[in-house]
Amino acid sequence: MTLRHFGWFLGAGFGVQGWGDPTYGIGYDWKQPTIYQDAARLFERSGLDALIIEDGVAVPDTYRGTAEVNLAAARFVPKHDPIPLVPYLLGATERIGIVPTLSASFTEPYTAARLLATLQHFAHGRLGYNVVTSGSDLAAQNYGLEKQTEHDLRYDRADEWVEVVKALWRSWEPGAVLEDTERGVYADFTKVHRIDHEGRFFRVRGPLNALPPAEEPVMVQAGASGRGRTFAGRHADVILALASTPERMKAHRDDIRAVAAEQGRDPDALTVLFVVNPIPTANAEDTAAVRARRSELTQAAIDEQLQSISYLTNLDFARFDLDAPLPEVATNSNQGTLDNFVRSAPAGSTLREILAARAKADGLAVIGTPAEIADALGTLGEASGADGFLFTGQVHPAHVHRTLDPLVPALRDAGLLRRELGDGGLRANLADF
Template sequence: MAKRFHLGWFTNFTADEWNTPFANGGSPWDGKFYVEIAQALERACFDYLMFEDKLSVSEAYGGTTEVYLKHALGMVPKHDPAPLAAVIGAATSHLGIVATMSTMAYPPFLLARLCSTIDHIAGGRFGWNIVTSAENAAAQNFGMDKLPPRELRYEMAHEYMDLVYRLFDSWEPDAVVMDRETGTYADFTKVHPVNFEGKYFKSRGPLNTVRSPQGRPTLVQAGGSPKGRDFAAKHADSIIALNSSLEEMKAFRDDVRARAEGHGRNPDDIKVLFLVAPVLGATEQDARDKHARMRSGSQFIEYSLALMSAITDIDFSKYELDKPLPERLVTNGEQGSLDAFQQWGSGKTLRELVQNSSGAIASIELIGTPDRVADKMGDAMATVGGDGFLITTPTQAISRRVINEVTEGLVPALQRRGLVRTEYTHKTLRENLRAF
């Protein structure tokens, strides 16, 4: 019997399904479209809405930006998720909002200050998705010729975290006294410089922002490689997982929980959410037909491979669609995403890999009626042990229709089975994640 599990939604601050019959129109840039999405997710008692981010216009597929700009794929145009998180935080009351920010792009002081500010606006519901960036094009936008090797990026990221923790803690919890009699707003003896000087980063501190409601933002991370898993186990409150079978899902969760214990953490404080892309229909056949139409679309293969190229920094256009990939590929980009994509089956053609993964990296196939999919999700969590799912779409594009199918169809089916919450019981994102 599965215990209750958590739900998140994974998307981008990018164009919606702008050219489909049920689209918003492709201009969500004032944020109102995403505010409505967030409010729908809040009514369904999701834990958080997460915005992925990239910092370049990719040329990974075919050595050109054409496919990304022509189709407005999820990599471009893409606006900064941090201001959007603040807007959503002010327009909601319970939902967590997670924004992706790169340790490569943000100086530690700037990031800590920004996180603290948004966490106040959101009333303690802000989360930071920690990334080191995985594209040479992004590095070149910040004055570098190329990214450092992945191992070095993680070494730098660990030091980065040491510094931002100290900055978050530079204000003691009771530093703000607001004593009218003495005219004292903050006790200066409880606000401390950090005087941090490491191998890669240096900062005097303290933050000039008041300590945030959570003390630090809720931390989210996706680590697939051994180094990435260890980083996530040490730092994250919630981990995004990309696995291709129930056995691998369980092995991943068991591994990061063991690593967390090795770092002196309570593994129950870490919630592993597995990425899934459900396809829902009024009947089983309706859902299967919808899935088949999606996979047989003339641009589906190109869309999917272009997205995978941008994520992994590997040009999949140079491989033949109806032949297996020639070798086990490695990358200085997102190796975990690449590994998950390749794991869909040894010997399968590239076309079959795309079709088997439904165009997105997803942990298990969820196709059917809301009741049938709810049963599959419950069975999966009973096998894996927890902790929940991060829902997306096959191309990460979003529409009100797909949100409605999940929030008004799938979630009530899950709630009827006692598998997800029916109300929020805590104030902050971290508290809600740790509620069960």
């Protein structure tokens, strides 16, 4: 098999870890850095390229018009800002990439450029940043807006946001810093320039007053809609992607690479990573039991799916009859997420049938013995052309160890997972193969 890149996508963000597990809270406090540092060390020893930390800035109350379900189950909330966590993770590791999420909708480009430049100096080339466009109306209302900006317009703004951030990083020419103690000249003023950006969305004078990084952080992006894929193909170094079949994975990767080529980029410079949820089991009997348990469509399972899709799409799915065909729906929020949800079952299916299909198939889950999971990921990689995979899940210690302890040896035995990371930084590690 071919070596693939692997990472860990912390979909719960800097939030509650392990709620619902019998060992929740034993020996750790999710609000403190230690649990994340321990997980990052394990990821690094395992040869994972990066830890990507999701984020959000709202308390969801779309489903049934209340935050009850989300708060009771600690889903999407509470959530702390991941940026202050980054230095702790960098200090606890040496080679793995650390990738917090930043919203291009709610973070001014000067603030982002300065913040990321500072962190990249700490990181010695190991920093990434996951750019999102924040489709939630609830989030928008926390920043003075009545509702979120129109979908494609958010990406137009994000295009300009990336342009300004990178212009600020490049406002200091190479060689601008002299540190000439004899002449008493720290930096050559002729090599530090204003950017004088005046665009559709931003006016930024520049130059950046922080010292730009020697190597720009790696940009991660997860746009799944047509406009989102255009944005990702134009700018991103790493694509965080969700797809439930090898055919959809291949189509997604091919589309992103085609956009990159149209923009004059080398498609091979992009690393497309698909999110999967590996669930190692002991044997066939255990596998069958896990599948049966996960396919049960209990009321709790229904609530879990519907509160999630409601929040991510700004549509309250509680208003739809579970046993009637789901009507045509559209959103100004996460269009790719909605499309994946609707396409989980044949056209004309009821909402209950869609939920049942998702519970049964659980497109992100790969269930089996460690050797079976390794074989499945190898086959999936060959069929889709995926550059690698992002394991999704919390960093609750029991979950992390029961996933990686059996799986890492199997992936290495299969020739899929590297033995150790290089020490040249995140960008260099991604370029290794």
